Amino acid sequence: MKKRLKINGIIMVCAVIVVAFFPKVFIRNYSNDPGEEIIELLGFALILLGQIIRVSARGYKAEYSEQSQALIQGGPYQIVRNPMYLGIFLIGLGVVLAVFQWWAAAIFITVFIIRYLLLIYKEEKKLLKIFPGAYEEYCRKVPRIFPALSSMIKLDISSYLPVKLSWFKKEVGSIITLLLLVLLVESWEDIRVEGFRVYLQQSLWLFLTFILFVILVILLSKWTRQNNENSADKNQDNLQ
Numbered sequence: 001m002k003k004r005l006k007i008n009g010i011i012m013v014c015a016v017i018v019v020a021f022f023p024k025v026f027i028r029n030y031s032n033d034p035g036e037e038i039i040e041l042l043g044f045a046l047i048l049l050g051q052i053i054r055v056s057a058r059g060y061k062a063e064y065s066e067q068s069q070a071l072i073q074g075g076p077y078q079i080v081r082n083p084m085y086l087g088i089f090l091i092g093l094g095v096v097l098a099v100f101q102w103w104a105a106a107i108f109i110t111v112f113i114i115r116y117l118l119l120i121y122k123e124e125k126k127l128l129k130i131f132p133g134a135y136e137e138y139c140r141k142v143p144r145i146f147p148a149l150s151s152m153i154k155l156d157i158s159s160y161l162p163v164k165l166s167w168f169k170k171e172v173g174s175i176i177t178l179l180l181l182v183l184l185v186e187s188w189e190d191i192r193v194e195g196f197r198v199y200l201q202q203s204l205w206l207f208l209t210f211i212l213f214v215i216l217v218i219l220l221s222k223w224t225r226q227n228n229e230n231s232a233d234k235n236q237d238n239l240q
Contacts, residue, residue, distance in 0.1 A: 011115065019100075026100050029189065040186060041205050043097030046090045047182065048213040051175050052163065052220070054087030059167030071131045073138055079147040079160045081138070085116050086145050091178070099185045120144065158223030165221050179210075 019026045028036070053076060060075035061084075076083035089112055096105045127135045152160070168175075183206075191199045 007115075011111070026104055027185065027189075028099065028101050037205075039102070040098050041209060043094040043099070044182070044206055045209050046094030046097065047179070048094075048209065050087045050090030050092075050094060051171070052087075052161065052213075052217065053090065054084055055167050055171050056161050056163050056220075057083035057087060058171075059164060060162055071127070071134050071138065073142075075162045076160055078142065079151050079155070080145055081142050082116075082120055082145045085120065086147075088112075088116075089145070095178075095182055098182050116145075158220060158227055161220060162224040162227070163217055163220035164224060165217075168217060 057076045060077070061072055064070070064074065065072055080086050092108055092112060093105060096108050124135075124139075131138075187199055187203070
């Protein structure tokens, strides 16, 4: 775990240094084009969606993995085998769409594939040794990183995207920091050209998207609590 975080940290530092030295090459210039505003909004939405998936996957695994001695197949792990990496992918792609030139998305996707596919293959070999039969069956049923639309439609969202507010409390600092950094970079040129008041008026959709994110988190946490209570009642009825 520490080695993985160290490598990811090195990649992030290198990316920041390159962008800092060549900001005009990578960071998108100000434009009043509605199409670009839609792309920025989409990027912001992907960041928030990625955060929900990442927190759900990390929280669910921490609560049900029994110190990594059990093969997790519920929650977000029932639609993809690597939901945390899916969340990271959406967050990274969202940052690129919100801040950088569009062609930078190709660089991000390439780096992500090289970095995380190698990591996934390494982790899969380890899991095959620990859970040989069960993991092979799990791989046949569940895709590696991108979910099938049919499974998402068939299942209740609260079953494959469980959320607890306690899980978000542990991540709220990093989530807010990332959002503020993205907004700072994205808004700097807009404010300089149009002024702060005009920028606030045009950023209403970003604010509404964040409000929808908060509402979705609250609803998912409520549905998760209800599902847990229903499961507990069924277990108690079976014991009786």
